[in-house]
Amino acid sequence: MTDAKPIDIVSLYPKDMNIYGDSGNVLVVRRRLELRGYEARIHAYNQGDRWPDHVDLILGGGGQDTGQKKIIRDFFERAELLRSLASDGVPMLMICGLYQLFGEYFETVDGSRLDGIGVIGAYTVGRDVRMIGNLVEHSDDFGDVIGYENHSGQTFLREGVSPLGRVDQDGRGNNGEDHTEGARVNNVIGTYMHGSLLPKNPAIADFLIRTAAERRYGSFEDQGDDAMRAELARLDVAAAEARRVAAS
Numbered sequence: 001m002t003d004a005k006p007i008d009i010v011s012l013y014p015k016d017m018n019i020y021g022d023s024g025n026v027l028v029v030r031r032r033l034e035l036r037g038y039e040a041r042i043h044a045y046n047q048g049d050r051w052p053d054h055v056d057l058i059l060g061g062g063g064q065d066t067g068q069k070k071i072i073r074d075f076f077e078r079a080e081l082l083r084s085l086a087s088d089g090v091p092m093l094m095i096c097g098l099y100q101l102f103g104e105y106f107e108t109v110d111g112s113r114l115d116g117i118g119v120i121g122a123y124t125v126g127r128d129v130r131m132i133g134n135l136v137e138h139s140d141d142f143g144d145v146i147g148y149e150n151h152s153g154q155t156f157l158r159e160g161v162s163p164l165g166r167v168d169q170d171g172r173g174n175n176g177e178d179h180t181e182g183a184r185v186n187n188v189i190g191t192y193m194h195g196s197l198l199p200k201n202p203a204i205a206d207f208l209i210r211t212a213a214e215r216r217y218g219s220f221e222d223q224g225d226d227a228m229r230a231e232l233a234r235l236d237v238a239a240a241e242a243r244r245v246a247a248s
């Protein structure tokens with residue numbers, strides 16, 4: 001489609017921050033945008049790269065402590081920009097390692113401390129027992145959310161910060177203690193959910209897409225044809241089935 005409206009998406013540090021399939025989130029956003037008739041422009045941003053001229057949506061993945069240490073300098077050079085985009089309402093999804101660095105700090109299990117950029121009022125302390133396994137939570141905004149967690153960091157939300165959801169059954173969530181998982185600040189979602197998250201949780205994908213389109217164009221219009229709508233419906237059935245299996 002030649003007259004498709006572009007949506008500019010930054011994939012943040014895909015070289016170092018992309019484990020347990022987090023790049024799948026980028027593929028889902030691209031696909032769901034294209035099936036609505038938009039043009040998805042993906043900008044992979046790694047250390048030292050030029051920042052794109054226009055940004056509608058930012059997606060970041062998880063990473064080992066070593067990956068987090070590799071990106072931290074460059075990340076701080078972008079901190080002010082990321083903070084101002086977040087407060088302007090740009091939708092963002094930050095998984096695990098980048099969720100931690102969007103908080104105030106991450107004290108790793110070896111005792112070193114990585115400062116975060118403070119978009120999310122939360123701090124993280126590494127411990128020697130990793131929190132690993134399937135994760136099911138209930139979110140007021142998105143219903144049941146399913147995924148997989150693997151982290152050493154225990155994250156604690158500051159007073160008044162909303163979690164993405166509550167973990168009542170499987171999984172540990174932010175810290176294994178207070179039943180919270182993830183965080184939501186403005187249109188920024190932070191979460192420990194890998195899996196990848198978005199193929200199985202299309203409600204979150206559509207929130208990100210819709211918010212990005214509305215901010216840029218004033219509205220979100222489904223410009224797809226019947227075949228595209230049928231394909232979206234097929235993807236939603238597959239996601240519902242995956243969710244049913246995971247939650248059972």
Ligand code: GLN
Nearest residue numbers: 062063065096097152153
């Ligand atoms: N390195 C961080 C931790 O272990 C994040 C891990 C991840 O992104 N899965 O807590």
